[in-house]
Amino acid sequence: MANPEYQESLDGVDKIxxxxxxxxxxxxxxxxxxxAVAELLCVLEHERAGFMRHLSIHVVAVAVALCAATIHIYDKNIRTLIVWSGWLGLVTFITLPAFDWLFVGFFFMTFSGVALKESYCFKIKGLTLVPLLLVLSVLVIWMKDAALLVVLTGLCGAIFAFLAFKKWQMPLHFDIGxxxxxxI
Known part of the structure; x- marks a missing residue:
């Protein structure tokens, strides 16, 4: 995890x-x-809902792979839990695509770890609530309640959007510490 008071010299791999x-x-x-948009389209019974749902899950998978491959956390046990959740989610996504609640659960464990990690660096309101909202989202996926999923994922998406905005404003060395x- 980052220590903004300390500025490490970064090589090309660190920056990337x-x-x-x-x-x-x-x-x-x-x-x-x-x-959230895909589920809203489902609620509205829009003809593009299935395509949007399919596309959104693939974007989730890419996001998990990028975060899991490059997360910077000092403690190897915590890092392993976050990273392996993402990889297990990807394996489950490929091998058991019908069990969407299962692989999304693993994906959301990684996202929850990212949110908790970043909550130590940022005082963004709602960031510590993200893990709870994502757990509820997995339950809602299992229960197949599209309307509630719109609210939960929309809220989490907005919190992560604000986090992303703040992250891009920081110098790169803040992430490495x-x-x-x-x-190791």
């Missing part, structure tokens, strides 16, 4: 990983908002 992570966070917000603090 931070940019990819920030793109991942941006895609998290886009994907959650896409889910002190390299010697990372457990």
């Amino acid at each position: 990983s931070v940019v990819i992570y920030r793109i991942g966070i941006t895609l998290v917000s886009v994907s959650l908002l896409m889910i 002190k390299k010697s603090n990372y457990q």
Whole structure:
């Protein structure tokens, strides 16, 4: 996790990983908002609802892969939990596509980890509520309540959008912190 008081010199790989992570966070917000729109289209029985739902899940998968591959957290146990949730979600997404609540649950565990990690760096209202909202979203997916899913994912998407906006304003070294603090 970052320590903004300390400025580490970054090499090319560090810079690329931070940019990819920030793109991942941006895609998290886009994907959650896409889910909200897709579910709203389902509620309205729009003909494009199925396509939008399909597309939104694929954007979620890409966002998870980007965040899981490049998250910067000092503690290896916490980092492993967040990263492996994303990878398990991707494997489940590929092997068991009918169990959407299961792979989305793994994806949302990764997103929850990102939200909690970033809540230590930012005082963004609602960021600490994201894990609860995402857990509720998984339950709602399992129960197939599209109207409630619109609200939950829309709210989470808006919070992540604000986070992404703030992240892109920061210098890159804020995301890395002190390299010697990372457990390997």
